[in-house]
Amino acid sequence: MLVALLAIAVGATILSGLVTIYIDVPRQMGAEFRNYGANMIFMASSNDAVFDEAAVQEGLALIQSGQLVGVAPYRYETVRIHEQPVVAAGTDLTEVQTTSPYWMIEGDWGTSEGDLMVGRNIAESLNLHVGDLVNVMGPTEENEEDQLNFGEDMKLTGIVETGGKEEDYIYMSMADLEKLVGEGELDVAELSVSAGSDELNGYVEKITEEVDSITPRLVKRVTQSESTVLSKLQALVFLVTAVVLVLTMICVATTMTAVVAERRKEIGLRKALGASDSSIIREFMGEGLLLGGVGGIVGSVLGFVFAQYVSVRVFASSIRYQPLLLPITILVSILITGLACLVPVRNATTIDPALVLKGE
């Protein structure tokens, strides 16, 4: 019986642990995938549409609070450094840290007005270094024709390395860009949203319908990778859980068969004393179901510990407790044990009471 209890407890542990991971994996993986950058962008819906901070906020209001990891608006304008034209991105550099956490920065992130960050390619071509005071030139309203006279001295706080096109831009706060080129509309807003692909698609549809000035789009390479990895991982978890449950059932059935064989004489005696088949079924099934219940309780507790361990080791974050899993694990354990007991208990009812008179 101890073996059966152990088998049920182990099965329930794997069931509870893997289902906890199965449920929590989208959140965990979502957080992991947020490290690979924004997964949604807002763009102007048409040339006539007003795409500004207010429009972005209108779109953000439709995203469930808590799911928005970060949002970085971008406005691109051409400015000059050392007489060379470069594309400047005005943005919120604090938010960029959340939407593009994969950026490698030599130096520091610029966080206040007057701070400048430049891409690695720009830094090399213009021979710029961290700590330099860089004169950035832009057009002025007074002198629009040569567009070279107005300038701001900005402190280069960091050089951006991504291995991609981000290295071809310079970055500053939106306020600094407005000082250089005047007010204007946004070109794009990058969002990092912690949600599954279905939910993201839902947001895209909703924002398209309700906010006229914005066209939201998903960054397919991120959302599709996330969706593919998740579905494969969940399928694997499901498969392992199913195999473990079948193995548990086989183990319990084998143990119960052995228990019935071991107690054959006792069962014969009970039948000789007048136990009906239904009494024998009740007693053995009751024992089995009790084992299932106890194993389920033990397993659901150990399962959470197991899931927590896996989560910390794999995702480096703790897992959320799923209260419903306790009754579900207990019920499934009882069900599995009940199924496993069917054949052994049926065998118990076929034992001949006369064997006790045969001196066996």
Place this chain on the structure above:
Amino acid sequence: MSLLELKGISKIYGDLKALDNINLSVENGEWVAIMGPSGSGKSTMMNIIGCMDKPSKGEVLLDGVDIAKESAKNLTAIRRDKIGLIFQQFHLVNYLTAVENVMVAQYYHSIPDEKEAMEALARVGLAERARHLPSQLSGGEQQRVCIARALINHPEIVLADEPTGNLDEANENIVLDLFHQLHEEHTTLIVVTHDPEVAEVAQRTITLEHGRIKSDKINENFGK
């Protein structure tokens, strides 16, 4: 009307006739010993009287009801309500105490009543050993627990299969004294035994041979 009547019963296994046209009546309160060598049909007869088997032919009337025609479910109920079984190897449940072993029979019959079970143990002289496990009891004590269990539901017939087969002389005498008490209380006793001394103390001895009744005699010394 006799309490138990076997009318022309036979039990046939292939070519083997374990019982061959047995006719036997046992009156209420009678003490009958059944003797015979191995293979004579004693166990088969016990199984049929104990509602654990059915004859191939004939009628088995217990209280006027032909149990040969009853379903397995009804036979279980008859066994539970009307028959008390005593075994050579005692067959106590090894993880239950003496009193719990007695209560097992109550459990299947009606409702376990510890007080009544204790009284049954006191009757066989084991009140002090009620909380002991079978492994802590001697063979004679285990057999007395078995007797208390057989009697707890006030059966109409007590069937004993070699009840003294595993006991020393002192314990054999204790068990036979208990049988005397039961007989005086008009309990019907059917005892299968190899031991002529056990058969001699019964009121009537039936000897089986090759599935037939070889002799059926009243013991003249009974009660003396």
